[in-house]
Amino acid sequence: MRAAVMYGARDVRVEDRPDPKIVKPADAVVRVVAACVCGSDLWPYQSMPVTDTGRPMGHEFLGVVEETGAEVTGLKTGDLVLAPFTYSDNTCDYCAKGLHISCRNGGRYGFDGVDGGQGEAVRVPYADGTLVKLPVAADSALLPSLLTLSDVMTTGHHGAVTAGVGRGDTVLVVGDGAVGLCAVIAAKRLGAERIVLAGRHEARTDLGRDFGATDVVAERGEEGMARIRESTGGVEKVIEAVGTRQALDTALGAVLDGGTISRLGAPQYELGPLGRAEFMRNITLTGGASPARAYIEQLLPEVLDGTITPGRVFDRTFALDQAPDAYRAMADRQVLKALVAP
Amino acid sequence: MRAAVMYGARDVRVEDRPDPKIVKPADAVVRVVAACVCGSDLWPYQSMPVTDTGRPMGHEFLGVVEETGAEVTGLKTGDLVLAPFTYSDNTCDYCAKGLHISCRNGGRYGFDGVDGGQGEAVRVPYADGTLVKLPVAADSALLPSLLTLSDVMTTGHHGAVTAGVGRGDTVLVVGDGAVGLCAVIAAKRLGAERIVLAGRHEARTDLGRDFGATDVVAERGEEGMARIRESTGGVEKVIEAVGTRQALDTALGAVLDGGTISRLGAPQYELGPLGRAEFMRNITLTGGASPARAYIEQLLPEVLDGTITPGRVFDRTFALDQAPDAYRAMADRQVLKALVAP
Known part of the structure; x- marks a missing residue:
C-alpha cells in the first residue's frame, strides 16, 4: 500500500x-x-x-x-x-x-x-x-x-468540558487553528454566551465567528491581553489551543483570579509558570490530551x-x-x- | 506596643x-x-x-x-x-x-x-x-x-474543596505540617473514605490518624510513591501541603491520570512540570492561597x-x-x- x-x-x-x-x-x-x-x-x-x-x-x-x-x-x-x-x-x-x-x-x-x-x-x-x-x-x-x-472536534470539546464551560459563561479561546475553532463550537454548544477568539488570521477568525465567536482579538502579547480584559472585564474560563509558552502566557494574562485554563495544544515546553504569582491567584490548569x-x-x-x-x-x-x-x-x-x- | x-x-x-x-x-x-x-x-x-x-x-x-x-x-x-x-x-x-x-x-x-x-x-x-x-x-x-x-484550617479546607473531595473518595495529603493535618480534617468532613497522609514525623502523623488519616506513608521519593500506588491503586485527588518541588513531584508520581493536585504550600519554585508528560496524563493543577x-x-x-x-x-x-x-x-x-x- x-x-x-x-x-x-x-x-x-x-x-x-x-x-x-x-x-x-x-x-x-x-x-x-x-x-x-x-x-x-x-x-x-x-x-x-x-x-x-x-x-x-x-x-x-x-x-x-x-x-x-x-x-x-x-x-x-x-x-x-x-x-x-x-x-x-x-x-x-x-x-x-x-x-x-x-x-x-x-x-x-x-x-x-x-x-x-x-x-x-x-x-x-x-x-x-x-x-x-x-x-x-x-x-x-x-x-x-x-x-x-x-x-480536532473532540479535542475542542475536551477543552470546553475541562474548563467547565456552562450556560451564560464568557470564554476565551486562544488560537485560531482548527482546534481553537472547534473549541468555539464546543463552548457554544455548552451554553457560553460570549466567546472571545484570540487569533490574527482573518479567514480563520471569520470561520470562528460563524462557529459562534462573539469577539475576535487579533492583538498579541500585552496589547492583546489588555484588549481582552477591557472588552470582557476578564474571563474565568480559557481554552489554550496552541501549545506555546506565549499562548499560555496570554491565557494567564487574560484569565481572572480563580479562573481555569484548559490546555489543548500539546505543550512545546517542559516547565511552565507555577510560582507564587499563579498560586496567589488561584489559577487552575487543566485539560490535556483528549x-x-x-x-x-x-x-x-x-x-x-x-x-x-x-x-x-x-x-x-x-x-x-x-x-x-x-x-x-x-x-x-x-x-x-x-x-x-x- | x-x-x-x-x-x-x-x-x-x-x-x-x-x-x-x-x-x-x-x-x-x-x-x-x-x-x-x-x-x-x-x-x-x-x-x-x-x-x-x-x-x-x-x-x-x-x-x-x-x-x-x-x-x-x-x-x-x-x-x-x-x-x-x-x-x-x-x-x-x-x-x-x-x-x-x-x-x-x-x-x-x-x-x-x-x-x-x-x-x-x-x-x-x-x-x-x-x-x-x-x-x-x-x-x-x-x-x-x-x-x-x-x-491553617481554612487553608486545609481550601485544598479539599479545590481538589473536589467528596463522599467515598481516596485522598492523598502530602505533608504532615499543620496545613496537611488540617487538610486531613477537611477531607474527612467532606466524606473521604480513605485518607493517605505522607509524612515522616510520627507524632504528627499520629495526630493525622486522630484527625482521620487511614494510612500513613513515611517513605519519600520513588519508594514513597510506589508505596502509595501499591496500597491505594493510585489516587485521583491529592492535596500538596508543603510547597517544595519534591512534594509536587511526589504528588505527580502518586496521582492517577486524569487526577487533581491541589497546591496549598506556597511554592518555593517559579517553574514547574507542565510538559508533554503531564499534558498526556490530563493532570489538573489547582488550589492556591485560601x-x-x-x-x-x-x-x-x-x-x-x-x-x-x-x-x-x-x-x-x-x-x-x-x-x-x-x-x-x-x-x-x-x-x-x-x-x-x-
Missing part, C-alpha cells in the same frame, strides 16, 4: 509499505477513506531529526473495515468506521472512567508496528474498543465533519443532524500522493486543515 | 512599635488575644535578606476590638473577633465570588503600614469586611481551634460544637516576648505549630 512517512523536518514522503494484516485477534484492518493532517503533526514537521527508518504519519482517519480478527465481534467487513486518534481497549479502569487516552493497553498510530492514518490502510488494535461504526454511506457529504470527531473515544457518541448525533459543522475547518483536499504538499501548505499557513483522501 | 519583627534569616526580635490607631474610617484596632506562627513564616525565617527596617510578622490572630473607625457598623468595642490571614473589603467582585484572597482592596498584614498579627494590637483595614465576630468569651477553651480558622474569609462561617459551627478540633495542631504556647523561640522551635521541628499569646 501507499502511505505517508516522515524522515525528518519538512521531509514527508509517500511510499510503498507492507499491506497491513491481522496480527492479533482483536485487530481489524481498515481501508482508509479519509484522513487528515493534525496541527500536532506540524511540530515534528518543523523539528524532527533525520531518520533512516521513517515514521508513518497520521492519526485521524475513517474508513471501511476490510478484515477482522477472530475476537472482533462488534464490527464486520464493509462497516464504515471512525478511528479516534489513539486506540484503546475500552475496558480498562481508565477507559471505564472515560479517560481512553490513558488506556492501559492503548497506543498511538505510527508507533510500535501500528500503521499511521495517512495511508491506504491501517491495522487497528483493539478494534472493538477503538472503532465507532458510522451510520452513513462512504460517500456521505458528512464525512469531513465526522472525520473531525477523530481528534480522550476522543469517550466523546464520539456524544457529539455524533449533532454532526449527523447538522447542528454542528466542524468539517468546515477543512479548506483543501489532497490526494494521498500529495501528502507532502498538504504538510507544506499547513506549515506555511496557506491551508487551515488538510483533508487527505487516498 | 510590643510586636515581633523580622530583620533577616533567623533574626526575629520583639520590640516596641507605635500603638496602632485608626487611620481610615473603615479601620478597627484589635487588641490581640492569640496569634500564631505560620509554616509560611518559616520561609523568610530561613532566607530573608538582612534589612534595617524590619518586617512586622504574623497574619493569624484573634482579639478584642478596641476602637472602630467612623464607617465601621458591624463591630463594636469589646467584640471578640477573628481575622482571616489577609484583609478584604467583602464587597468587590472577587469577594462576591468568595475569592477574598484576591480582593481588589485587600492586602497582607505586616505590609503597607499595616501591623503584623504577632503583636499586642493590629490596625485592621476594612474591618467590617474582614473580621468575624466570635460568639464565645475571650477565655474560651475553643480559642486555639477558632484561631486555626484564620489560616480565601479564608469565605470559609470561616462555614466551618465555625463545627468548631463551636466540637465536631472538629483543629486547635490540636498547637503543641506549645509562647509569650509574645518569646516569639523568637517560637520561630526557632518551629524551624527546628521541635514544635508543630506555635501559639503566641501577648
